[in-house]
Amino acid sequence: MREFVFVPEGQEKCSVKAWIHSEDEQAEYPAVLICPGGGYEHVSPRESEPVARVFFDAGYNTFILTYSILAEAAQFRPLCQLASAIADIRKNSVPWNTIPDKIAVCGFSAGGHLAASLGVLYHEPEFLKAFSREENIRPDAMILCYPVILADEFAHVGSITRVSGCEEGTPGYQWFGLAQHVDAATPPTFLWHTAEDGCVPVENSLKMAGALSAAKVPFELHVFPKGGHGMSVCTEEVGTPSDYNARWTGWCVRWLKELWQHSSGQNVG
Secondary structure, rough: EEEEEOOOOOOOOOOOEEEOOOOOOEEEEEEEEEEOOOOOOOOOHHEEEEEHHHHHHOOOOOEEEEEEOOOHHOOHHHHHHHHHHHHHHHHHHOOOOOOEEEEEEEEHHHHHHHHHHHHOOOOOOHHHHOOOOOOOOOOOEEEEEEEOOOOOOOOOHHHHHHHEEEEEEOOHHHHOHHHHHOOOOOEEEEEEEEEEOOOOOHHHHHHHHHHHOOOOEEEEEEOOOOOOOOOOOOOOOOOOOOOOOOOHHHHHHHHHHHOOOOOOOEEEE
């Protein structure tokens, strides 16, 4: 394994940790770019390396984005950082042994909002004005784990106010409700949530799934009956052991494999 950190082009206030398979220099691997949660207030370590390890062990090159938070989360900064990371991974696909058209974004809670934002806003003029680069930044798949999606009565208000830079209920705040931006070009999506989530209500995933269905975008949704917010990979390591809910990781790996129909040269379980 090669492990290194890079700063996406033009984005000095963020960083990406990379874990690259290097045993066979001739092989290519799909990739998962992880956006940990934290309400745009912090970047959760529980949703960083423990998640990367799951996908790396399944045969993926993994990347972890540390993005701007608090007052620095406004004006599309985290989204520009994520978009730049995707662009850099694609541009370095040969030296990094990465398949450029098999890159998934995986986000948790507010990181799920960030990941989903790239999937639904990558072609929005308001965002592209801030990004100001001509790059291929559309993710090839989205993995949304108890994501913040909505800006209505089911919103995680802190996340939406920080990322929008606007007060609750204003047009600028409501624009960052993501289900309304889903269209037929939105990437295929895997979602999971718990019905008991008292921080980010399950309606966020349910309404996102409804929007994907209406746009005829392929998706898979799992709602577990038990468990609170922030379960990550549902193990002792992250403090939320649940063999029942931990099944999401295996299901997600199988979903990606089916989605991308991996060929014989790609070392994916």
